[in-house]
Amino acid sequence: MSRFRLCWSPTSPFVRKVMILAHETGLAGDIELLAKNVWAPDTDIGATNPLGKVPALVLDDGTVVFDSPVILDVLDRQHGGPSLIPATGPERTRVLTLQALADGVLDALVLRLLEGRRPEAERSAAWVERQMRAVARGLDALEDAVFGFGPALDVGQITVLALLGYLDFRFPADDWRDGRAALAGWFETASKRPSFLATLPKDPV
Numbered sequence: 001m002s003r004f005r006l007c008w009s010p011t012s013p014f015v016r017k018v019m020i021l022a023h024e025t026g027l028a029g030d031i032e033l034l035a036k037n038v039w040a041p042d043t044d045i046g047a048t049n050p051l052g053k054v055p056a057l058v059l060d061d062g063t064v065v066f067d068s069p070v071i072l073d074v075l076d077r078q079h080g081g082p083s084l085i086p087a088t089g090p091e092r093t094r095v096l097t098l099q100a101l102a103d104g105v106l107d108a109l110v111l112r113l114l115e116g117r118r119p120e121a122e123r124s125a126a127w128v129e130r131q132m133r134a135v136a137r138g139l140d141a142l143e144d145a146v147f148g149f150g151p152a153l154d155v156g157q158i159t160v161l162a163l164l165g166y167l168d169f170r171f172p173a174d175d176w177r178d179g180r181a182a183l184a185g186w187f188e189t190a191s192k193r194p195s196f197l198a199t200l201p202k203d204p205v
């Protein structure tokens with residue numbers, strides 16, 4: 001029996017963070033995936049996660065864990081390999097802030113995507129522009145942050161991987177690589193990892 005159940009979707013970058021960590025740490029086989037369409041009017045996700053969002057992880061004692069940074073923290077304590085979250089000190093702060101930065105850019109991208117799905121008359125160009133400015137500033141900050149990346153993958157880098165993968169998936173016309181050679185170069189290498197390739201997003205047919 002699986003040790004964990006994960007409220008999952010094939011396209012959520014936040015779910016992808018969890019799955020990248022699971023593949024990196026050998027935990028993927030311990031996680032049963034519960035596919036959820038959080039946008040379906042009759043979704044039951046709220047019965048597990050009161051916030052109505054994926055990912056949510058259910059432990060074998062029934063404890064529900066969200067959101068993705070907490071899930072990554074819980075799973076990181078469940079494997080015997082090197083931790084992907086530094087235990088203490090400035091490195092811990094750096095890695096967790098990196099995760100928060102990439103998560104925040106993802107939040108802005110999701111808001112932008114959802115705004116674009118509203119009926120045309122209800123869309124706000126100013127709101128979309130606000131999100132796009134946050135995305136641009138966040139990516140510029142990541143371009144600088146790359147120079148401080150550690151040699152081993154951590155939860156910050158996992159989140160950056162999920163973010164850049166999401167940009168290529170949902171916004172292929174955005175040229176995020178333009179003017180961000182260091183970030184693009186890092187991604188070129190990191191995106192070849194088996195954990196990234198095993199978790200490529202796919203729209204349901």
Ligand SMILES: N[C@@H](CCC(=O)N[C@@H](CS)C(=O)NCC(=O)O)C(=O)O
Pocket residue numbers: 011012013014038051052053054055066067068069103110
């Ligand atoms: N901060 C959350 C974000 C999760 C999130 O926004 N998930 C999206 C899918 S990509 C969702 O389920 N949205 C449903 C909603 O907002 O109602 C995390 O890190 O887990």
